[in-house]
Amino acid sequence: MATRERFIDRAQRSGRRIVSVVGNELRDARVGSGLSQAAVGRAAGMSHAQVGRIERARISGVSVDQLCRLSAVLGMEISVRFYPGSDPLRDAAHAALLERLRGRLHPSLGWRLEVPLPIEGDRRAWDALVVGAGRTAIEAETRLTDAQAIARKVSLKKRDGRVDRVVLLIAGTIGNRRALSACREGLRLDFPLDTGEILASLAAGQQPRASGIVVL
DNA sequence: TGGGTGATCGACGTCTGTAT
């Protein structure tokens, strides 16, 4: 029987992949610089054997400190950032928010949850997809802390996600409404439509004519 | 073809952190 992949398994697999990629990049940089493992190891304060292990990803827990030292020796800088994944642990409020929107859809429109972006290796996914005459991606937020940042993230996903339009679905809490009103006009270019027009289109079985923001 | 160089691998010892 097929079992669902655990978060920890996926994270470990991701870790191995990253270590492998970093090792390859270090090797390319070192070879490109004409340096031996021993020379790089001496400069970085580790043995040539350790340099080789890191390059070949033979170390399960290579430290950021070691990577920084190696990259510095090779005249590079290493940068680590966190990005939203495709399958986070969702809370009940998030699911309920999506369900509220789904309840406003005309029966003729299709509804799919957790739709991955159509890019090999890209872990991002749309929270939901409304399928009818075209594809409308739904990105739900229960708590609006930085609307501009969320809008930027969604715009990037729209660029890569091959959808016709995106609806940013925001829970209608007092705090969210206040946060949104402070920056709504700044988001107007990328998300021109508001709640009323979008809900009216979806209830009529039509896709919205453009991207927009729904507060529900 | 032989020597030099670099990379890889395995064995072994040391050090450090953790569990009991």
Add this chain to the structure above:
DNA sequence: ATACAGACGTCGATCACCCA
């Protein structure tokens, strides 16, 4: 205090590649 595991360094053997 002791045992254990993991990370790391050292050493030697081996292999591949380059060059005179």
